[in-house]
Amino acid sequence: MTSVADPTTTPSAGIDPTRWPDVARVPDAPIRAAVAGRLLARIARRHGLRIELPGGRMLVPAPAGAATLRLHRPGDFLRRIGAGGLIGFGESYQAADWDSPDLVALITSLATDPSTLVPPGTRWLRRLYVQRPPATELGSTEHAPRNVQRHYDLSNELFALFLDRTMSYSSALFPTDVRSGAPLADWHSLPTAQHRKIDRLLDLARVGPGRTVLEIGTGWGELAIRAAARGARVVSLTLSAEQLALARRRISEAGLADRVEVRQCDYRSAEGSYDAVVSVEMIEAVGRPYWPTYFSTLDRVLAPGGRVALQSITMPHERMLATAETYTWILKYIFPGGQIPSVEAVAQSAERHSSLRLTEDRSYGPHYAETLRLWRERFTARADEVAALGFDPVFRRMWELYLAYSEAGFRSGYLDVRQFLLTRGDAR
Structure with missing residues (x-):
């Protein structure tokens, strides 16, 4: 498996922090990012996804025609995912940390069986990032x-x-x-x-x-x-x-x-x-x-x-x-x-x-x-x-x-x- 570590990552530039505070800010969450990296590799294998890293590398081998997630700033991506789960996934897209040549195919693959995205023994980790809707x-x-x-x-x-x-x-x-x-x-x-x-x-x-x-x-x-x-x-x-x-x-x-x-x-x-x-x-x-x-x-x-x-x-x-x-x-x-x-x-x-x-x-x-x-x-x-x-x-x-x-x-x-x-x- 190729490492997705990116210790030189800097906060997203060119994003208005007053309009988009949580998109402009990259969380400082190295341990959670490491956990997210392992989960990402597992998800790629289980769902047959192609995860492309900068320079054309692949995270894990993928079948031909696989839905593709193309990481431009993998370190930022994993920090956001590790700190915010699916909210971080969305904010990472807003920040242009990742793309896909077929966004619908990628998300459809992930949505087909959402209960498999996190291993059963680690679902307790959800409480580290899942928030309740604000009363306001x-x-x-x-x-x-x-x-x-x-x-x-x-x-x-x-x-x-x-x-x-x-x-x-x-x-x-x-x-x-x-x-x-x-x-x-x-x-x-x-x-x-x-x-x-x-x-x-x-x-x-x-x-x-x-x-x-x-x-x-x-x-x-x-x-x-x-x-x-x-x-x-x-x-x-x-x-x-x-x-x-x-x-x-x-x-x-x-x-x-x-x-x-x-x-x-x-x-x-x-x-x-x-x-x-x-x-x-x-x-x-x-x-x-x-x-x-x-x-x-x-x-x-x-x-x-x-x-x-x-x-x-x-x-x-x-x-x-x-x-x-x-x-x-x-x-x-x-x-x-x-x-x-x-x-x-x-x-x-x-x-x-x-x-x-x-x-x-x-x-x-x-x-x-x-x-x-x-x-x-x-x-x-x-x-x-x-x-x-x-x-x-x-x-x-x-x-x-x-x-x-x-x-x-x-x-x-x-x-x-x-x-x-x-x-x-x-x-x-």
Whole structure:
């Protein structure tokens, strides 16, 4: 095995320490770095990875065509991993300590069986680097607005660079190959696939003429527009000032301002009674401590005979429980305060905290992998335009990793996306 020791490593240069303090700083953790080096070699062998060191050396022999991790500053990489685990892995990418010719393939390989990344006898070491989510990022009424602002208020122009014209920031639903069942996805079909997803959710909720609809999580207004075009009256809630402004403008331009009201409002403050409640990939932002409140709110605002249609990313129940108190790179940099639920968690939370019951469950995870691929390709192709909006290289690498990391989660089967129908016994 080739050594990855690099005692001459210096802190990352050219990174704004006020904007990115934990990316600019390389931890002083030589012992943990040595342990991380041994684990890296073990992971490379077990997962068949190619770990390339400076000068073209390889850490361990690798099979042809193996997913590749290319280390530019191995000493910095191992110090970050040793001190911060997977958060350090992400920060190391932001700092350009490593790269990969196929980022998705690399992360997919690692995500396929995450429980094997650390040997069973050494899992106690997790407590040396695993952090709990900070209380200031929990999804309380006090902190939820700031969590939303950190992601969704970055810039409407940024999202417009990689989303399609529908401005839909959730999984699309593509046609499938009749033989393989694989999604048939390309950029030109994405708007139609987004409408197919929205329409299927609206059909689940039986949204039509004369129905009243509450949407929790406006996005940029496309679902509200399509619901109103069916003849429904819609109230849509968002905490994002940027989304609020653009959604209202798009709804007005569609000639539907008389049928849709967009409010800047926390879901817990929802008022009224509605025939249908719909929400697309918003429950993930709620946070596990607040799922009881979320489901009791759905129950409170749903009219007799009403239907709730939710779209949610999901993960296996045992992994959800194992990581519920873990502060991850995604939580730190992308979605503060979030928690992806399992199917069991949705069903149990509804049953324990409302009169709602899970009555339909439709899965289409491979479609999200393709949606993310299209977004990622668009984002990287328009890197100069992202930079022109004022986003620095650390941010751009952060978002490249976020999109690739998410795509890999769906390709490996670690993540899924589902549409749920929740009803009471009186549903019509």
